[in-house]
Amino acid sequence: MTSEAPIALALGDPAGIGPEIIAEAWTQRARTAPAGGAPHPFFVVGGPAVLRAAVEARGLDCPIVPIAEPSEALFAFSAGLPVMAGLDAPYTPGSPSEAGARLALASLTYATRFALGHSAAALVTAPIAKAELAKVGFANPGQTEFLADACRLPYRDAVMMLAGPSLRTVPLTVHCALAEVPGLLTSELIAHKARIVAKGLTRDFGIERPRLAVAGLNPHAGEGGKFGDEEARIIEPAIRELQDEGLDVTGPVPGDALFTSRVRGTYDAALCMYHDQALIPLKALEFDEGVNVTLGLPIIRTSPDHGTAFDIAGKGIADPGAMIAAIRMAAECAAARARA
Structure with missing residues (x-):
């Protein structure tokens, strides 16, 4: 892995806010720089006409610079936003279309190939509309699963982590009904994903000995079995197994205490039992700078x-803060992998 290549940006659905916040990120590119460093050059895969229209609609000073190869972005970045030509669609903000979905899928596909082929140091994906993509043959539940397939990994090896300046959370179960969660949780699942998270924090974030906190499932972490036995039967055995392997893991921590200011300083990532347990605190605290990071892949996403x-x-009116943070974090992760 090299951090010298540019970062590839997948356009996302061109009818959404992706194009304008990508262009805004280039105009505020100083904010995408890692602490103490310079902005890492990035480029967009496809959509030059879409991006020009988005720039005009937003009133930005953001020249669109067509490029033919990812490496050209290194030289074009100072002059404008580098965009690979050849893929495009009409710009119809707020009105998704089949043409736009095809552009989004093509952009994601080629951007992923650039990352896998090491001509891009990392991949940043703008938001997609899954229902629209399904109409043009997208068979995956989301972009994370698409990337797992592209990397020839099982879905469970691609672990979603939500990260902001003061908090990182990992949902161990993701897009499922809340009623299904207890049946999906196993000690093996918790331990497997915890190992991936620990390795990812070391490899991509430079944390030599990551501290993981594991949430309880039930109120008061079950309160000794009064409110459920999942903590004793499933969660605690996984924690003991991880501790026996030498990992710094604590829990199960009651969900109503895990995200208080005092407790947040005791761990590097919180492993949560279900989607909202992980995403509500992250979005409440870090909404404008929250980044979705995929751990466990050979590429940075x-x-x-x-x-x-x-x-x-x-x-x-779309806030570009989260896109800027995603580009900055991709650059930081690429630098961490290059140092490893």
């Missing part, structure tokens, strides 16, 4: 932790 926001697309 980050994404803003929000959706397409079709309702505000093209209105010039």
Whole structure:
């Protein structure tokens, strides 16, 4: 892995806010720089006409510089936003279309190939509309699963982590009904994903000995079995197994205490039992800077932790903070891997 290549950005659904916040990220590129460093050059895979229209609609000073190869972004980045030509669609903010979905899928596919082929140091994905992509043959539940397939890994090896300046959370079960969660949780699943998280924090974030906190499932972490036995039967055995392997793991911690300011300073990532247990605190604390990071892949992938926001697309009010944070984190992770 090299950090010298540019970062590839997948456009996302062109009818969403992706194009305008990508362009805004280039105009505020100083904010995408890792602490004490310079901005890492990035480029967009496809959509030059979409991006020009988004720039005009938002009133930005952001020249679009066509490129033919990822390496050209290293030289073009100072002059404008480098964009690979050849893939495009009409710009219809707020009105998703089949043409836009095809562009989103093509952009994601080629950007992933660039990352896998090491011509991109990392991959940043703008938000997609899964329902629209399904209409053009996208068979995966989401971009994370698409990337796992592209990397020839089982879905469970691609672990979603939500990260902000003061908190990192990992949902151990993701897109499923809350009623299904107890049946999906196993000691083996918890231990497997915890190992991936620990390795990812070391490899991509430079944390030599990661501290993991594991949440309880039930109120008060079960309160000795009064409110459920999943803690004693499933969660505690996984924690003991991980501790026996030498990992710094604590828990199960009651969910209502895990995210208090005092407790947040005692761990590097919180492993949560279900989607909202992980995402509600992250979005409450870090909404404008929340980043979705995929751990366990041979490539680096980050994404803003929000959706397409079709309702505000093209209105010039979308906040680019999460996209800027996603690009900055991708650059930081690429540098960490290069040092390893």
